[in-house]
Amino acid sequence: MSSQTGITPSEELKQVFLDAEPGTRAIRVVIKEEQMIPEGSIPASGTWEEDFQILQWLNPASPCYILYRLDSKTAETFDWIIISYVPDDSRVREKMLYAASRATLTKVLGDNKFVDSLYGSIKDELTLESVKNHKKVMSLPLTLREKEMQELNRAESENDISITTRYTVAPSVAFPFSNDTKDAFEKFKNGELTYIKLSVKDSVELVESNNDFTKIEDIRPGLPTDTPCFVFMKFPHQYKEVDVNSTIFIYSCPEKSKVKEKMTYSSARNTVVNYVESDYGIKLDKRIEISHESDLDENSIIEDLHAVESRNASPAQSPMIMHKRPAPPGRRRAKK
Numbered sequence: 001m002s003s004q005t006g007i008t009p010s011e012e013l014k015q016v017f018l019d020a021e022p023g024t025r026a027i028r029v030v031i032k033e034e035q036m037i038p039e040g041s042i043p044a045s046g047t048w049e050e051d052f053q054i055l056q057w058l059n060p061a062s063p064c065y066i067l068y069r070l071d072s073k074t075a076e077t078f079d080w081i082i083i084s085y086v087p088d089d090s091r092v093r094e095k096m097l098y099a100a101s102r103a104t105l106t107k108v109l110g111d112n113k114f115v116d117s118l119y120g121s122i123k124d125e126l127t128l129e130s131v132k133n134h135k136k137v138m139s140l141p142l143t144l145r146e147k148e149m150q151e152l153n154r155a156e157s158e159n160d161i162s163i164t165t166r167y168t169v170a171p172s173v174a175f176p177f178s179n180d181t182k183d184a185f186e187k188f189k190n191g192e193l194t195y196i197k198l199s200v201k202d203s204v205e206l207v208e209s210n211n212d213f214t215k216i217e218d219i220r221p222g223l224p225t226d227t228p229c230f231v232f233m234k235f236p237h238q239y240k241e242v243d244v245n246s247t248i249f250i251y252s253c254p255e256k257s258k259v260k261e262k263m264t265y266s267s268a269r270n271t272v273v274n275y276v277e278s279d280y281g282i283k284l285d286k287r288i289e290i291s292h293e294s295d296l297d298e299n300s301i302i303e304d305l306h307a308v309e310s311r312n313a314s315p316a317q318s319p320m321i322m323h324k325r326p327a328p329p330g331r332r333r334a335k336k
């Protein structure tokens with residue numbers, strides 16, 4: 001089993017997870033010495049809601065994964081969710097590693113066991129109430145488009161050569177594209193547009209598009225400072241004196257955004273990206289997450305793009321690179 005980062009679950013973690021059912025409710029996983037290892041567990045003593053004690057594991061400066069077992073099950077296994085906790089004060093390299101290694105973790109342990117993914121950077125995003133609300137949204141009936149996406153994921157996964165024979169069904173929130181958004185992506189695909197900015201509420205709405213923005217400095221002024229947005233853009237540049245035209249996706253989530261908005265955009269992100277890549281055939285060469293427009297650095301993006309290329313990484317597996325600006329003067333970081 002290969003990993004884009006070279007980081008894989010340790011033999012100890014694989015055994016702990018194999019032995020987890022039915023006596024273990026949750027397993028905390030951390031990356032240490034280039035491996036994913038278990039670091040603590042919660043025994044199952046009641047329902048999944050009654051056993052929900054993961055907040056004790058959420059250190060403001062220590063990212064981790066939490067593998068959490070639900071009470072529902074298939075004929076073969078219990079249903080699990082994977083929670084990625086990456087606090088704002090984590091080091092940039094840690095953010096990159098945890099973003100890039102999550103898919104490897106679930107794939108090695110068994111994609112068929114994991115029915116959902118959650119993300120959080122603060123404790124308030126991962127309370128029991130937040131998780132229950134997320135599950136409620138995810139339980140909404142799938143639209144025809146979402147069912148088609150499930151079938152696509154299943155077909156792709158069945159053709160994958162990996163540890164075991166399995167298929168992936170990743171539940172996703174039904175965020176339909178508006179007609180304006182659909183038209184914009186058709187033009188983007190055909191080269192009539194170089195820039196698309198989207199908002200998400202009950203549907204994915206087109207905020208702005210044009211054929212003029214091709215530089216990072218072009219898009220910075222238009223990024224909102226108090227609400228998230230998604231940006232797709234064509235990014236022509238030079239690398240080693242060769243002209244390259246890449247397509248990048250930017251998830252901007254300002255610190256001032258409301259918690260509900262953060263949850264909505266976090267839930268919609270993979271759905272939107274997967275739909276754009278599969279239905280429009282638009283290859284995304286890089287995915288980036290930022291919290292402020294000043295986090296975008298053109299030289300760093302170029303380096304990231306070609307670092308991935310040099311490792312022959314698949315664009316579909318490109319990590320969500322998170323850029324973080326230095327803390328403003330006078331703001332003290334949390335002690336580690």
